[in-house]
Amino acid sequence: MEALSGHKKLVLVSCGMCAAKCQTGGTEEAKAMAEKLINEGFEILSTIVIEEPCDMRISRVDLRRIEDSVKEADALLSLACGLGAQSITEVLSKNYPHIPVYVGTNTEFMGMTERIGRFYMRCRGCGSCLLNETGGICPITTCAKSLLNGPCGGQIDGKCEVGDYKNPCGWIQIYERLKQLGKLDLFSKLRTSLSWQESGHQREVVWR
Numbered sequence: 001m002e003a004l005s006g007h008k009k010l011v012l013v014s015c016g017m018c019a020a021k022c023q024t025g026g027t028e029e030a031k032a033m034a035e036k037l038i039n040e041g042f043e044i045l046s047t048i049v050i051e052e053p054c055d056m057r058i059s060r061v062d063l064r065r066i067e068d069s070v071k072e073a074d075a076l077l078s079l080a081c082g083l084g085a086q087s088i089t090e091v092l093s094k095n096y097p098h099i100p101v102y103v104g105t106n107t108e109f110m111g112m113t114e115r116i117g118r119f120y121m122r123c124r125g126c127g128s129c130l131l132n133e134t135g136g137i138c139p140i141t142t143c144a145k146s147l148l149n150g151p152c153g154g155q156i157d158g159k160c161e162v163g164d165y166k167n168p169c170g171w172i173q174i175y176e177r178l179k180q181l182g183k184l185d186l187f188s189k190l191r192t193s194l195s196w197q198e199s200g201h202q203r204e205v206v207w208r
């Protein structure tokens with residue numbers, strides 16, 4: 001609401017993929033957000049659910065479909081992750097550089113889910129994936145200290161000291177998994193420090 005102050009006419013852009021799964025985007029949440037904003041005195045010119053707004057090609061085509069509303073808008077409100085919002089910003093700014101895009105959601109992490117309302121952080125996009133050596137369990141995210149060479153002295157009975165022994169120790173999980181796989185030799189392999197250079201700012205992957 002703070003970001004939207006000073007604006008009146010809005011276009012809502014909602015993500016039909018991950019944010020829909022998180023119930024922060026998709027059709028229903030966009031509808032709920034539109035109602036809320038109307039009650040707050042905003043005018044909603046258009047609401048669109050884009051299947052994958054992080055794909056600029058899809059955003060470009062879909063935003064063109066509602067261009068009549070877009071060009072009249074004071075601002076766009078994104079119900080997508082930070083990627084979706086930035087993709088929409090980039091597409092929009094080509095023809096309408098004066099129209100801001102605001103985020104109506106927060107982006108927590110790259111995670112996996114097993115049911116609505118439960119999400120587990122499992123990757124930080126470190127750029128030097130270790131899963132082949134760690135039984136498919138990420139030490140960067142499951143270990144509270146992102147350690148690379150086994151558990152610290154803080155684990156007790158398989159629980160991590162960080163967070164007061166509520167969460168499992170990632171490295172004990174890795175050990176158990178490698179044992180199941182008969183690959184404990186990988187557990188004692190010395191890993192030198194991770195090159196965070198690979199996860200630096202403005203990283204791009206260009207393969208074609």
Ligand code: SF4
Pocket residue numbers: 122123124125126127128129130131138139140141
């Ligand atoms: S090791 Fe790096 S790339 Fe692989 S899952 Fe963990 S954070 Fe992601």
Ligand code: SF4
Pocket residue numbers: 142143144145146147150151152153154155156159160161162168169170171172
């Ligand atoms: S107890 Fe385990 S998960 Fe916690 S910081 Fe130490 S090694 Fe990492």
